[in-house]
Amino acid sequence: MPDARIVPTDRPPAEPARLVDDFTPALIDVGAHHLCPGCGEPVAMRLAMEALAELELVRRAIVVFGIGCYTAFSNNLDVEVLQALHGRAPSVATGVKRMRPDTTVLTIQGDGDMVSEGLQEVLHAAARGEAVTCVMLNNGVFGETGGHMTATTVVGQRTKTSLDGRDPELHGRPILLASLLAQVDGTAYVARGAVNNAGNVARTKKMLLRALDVQQQKVGLSFVEILTMCPTGWFVETESAPQYLDEKLAEVHRPGILKDVLA
């Protein structure tokens, strides 16, 4: 029996369908990523690359990657990349920046990478006031392993290791990293954005531009946390993930500019 939703047609579309490749930033080599539909990380990655390009930093940028789903981009950029271990990007970035002070150093990590495995790395890099920009893609789960609890998972959030929702009695409470880093003397800029709607995407882009600009002034570490959708790891429908982000994650990890010493 034919599917009633399929409208038969006897002519080609008026214009060819747009492919992801058609609107991929030039610095991302291959547009067709292998991450899940509805994932927020490619959006964040696109913003980071656009920010480097707009500030004309591409020819002196080194991006240090952590380990997570976003690592799929570490060999997919026309920007120099140094791959670090899970949790270790801030110390690796420190070595890069100390030996190449004229480069722009950007780290990309997830919440499992930066807050669970490697919290002390970013805290000490911040305390030293390293002139690097650290980006944390926060979806509150270990997406790559299939949706497990991290240090930023919000209370009540269901994961494969908190099946009835994160219970403060059993699992403790989430670490609000941007809020924590804002209190460290060595940070110059701290902001938390999101990529779940057009307005948040635009605001997050501005945060990345500002963070990279602050890095050029060498006044301390700049940090942008970006809330990203993970419908697979959240066990929600793809189209409902942006709303889930607003209602769950953003209620606890509240977007905004937390610190800007040059403002």
Place this chain on the structure above:
Amino acid sequence: MSGGAAVGVTISRAPAAQSGRKLMTGSEALARSMIAAGCRFFAGYPMTPFTEVLEHMARLLPASGGVCMNAESEIEAVGMAWGAAATGALAATGSTGQGLSLMQESLAEITLARLPLVVLNMARGQGDYFQATRGGGHGDYRHVVLAPKDAAEAVELVGLAFELTTRWRNPVVVMGDYYLAHTSRTVEIPPPRAPSVPAWALDGSSGGSGAAKLVSFLGSYKQRDDVGYNLADHYRACAAETKAMVAGVTPLAETHHVDDAEVIAVAFGTPARFVLAAVRELRAEGARVGLVRPITLFPFPSAALAAAASGAKVVAVYENNQGQMVDDVRLSLLGAVPVEFIGGLSLDDSGFGIGPELEVGEVRRRIEALLGRGTSGA
């Protein structure tokens, strides 16, 4: 252990009369020779007897245009060195065996990222032989391991370590201990070298070129080439590089009185000096004893050892541990000569490996007990 045509190589010594010679501790000699070799980045976390080297680097490296970081832990120290190495700077880090245990995840992956790095393993005693020579961390990799007997040789081996790590893009371990760090010798620090920056080094400038550089332990392929990361390919490529390195690094050993020796002692590092003193005493009294001192612990100088021991009745292995290198000695000799372990723990309360049992008279007694015994045990 494979390797090139191993011979008993004696490392060339600088003439004693030269004016550049100066009395200093092994820890200072390590620091000054690293800087002379071109090391411009050093990171560490204090722990005796590595602390002493870190102190000298903190004092000396900035004046040479380098950076020394007192990291928040050994894990961050090796991470910082990783980043510095990726920019093409000659970098070094290190610790004692305990701190190196913390570093192992990174050391394993730095090897798969094919980055040069010199690692000081300032051990407490000799219980970290396996950790140093067997890789220590996860994965299928090898590090060249050099074991100086004193400060003067440490200076030469540090220079060799930076040469080898640059040539093979593979970490090289220099193994020392408390005696090396704290005893003084006159040494000559070689003239400074200014290493060139390798083509793979990151400086940001290849961005936007269509061929931006990638330094990754996951592989070097880009997705634009329709390949992406392929760990099987990458691990096979790394295995081929390791094989070439193992075949290309000349195993080094020093031999004494081996030609007619009935008992051949084998020892490495600073304890080998105690063993050599015992061997010389016995020789002076007419006993047919000799010594083989492995200088490269990996690749192990198996051929040199087998050649030296071919006429011996027994090979006696001294280590300040429960017996680790003795396995490599047995693998080198493959049962051709009986092997006895005459070492053991020599510790005091500190655990630094400086106990009273490591003493020439005691080593001599253990060798003497094997003289005239013919063949027994293996």
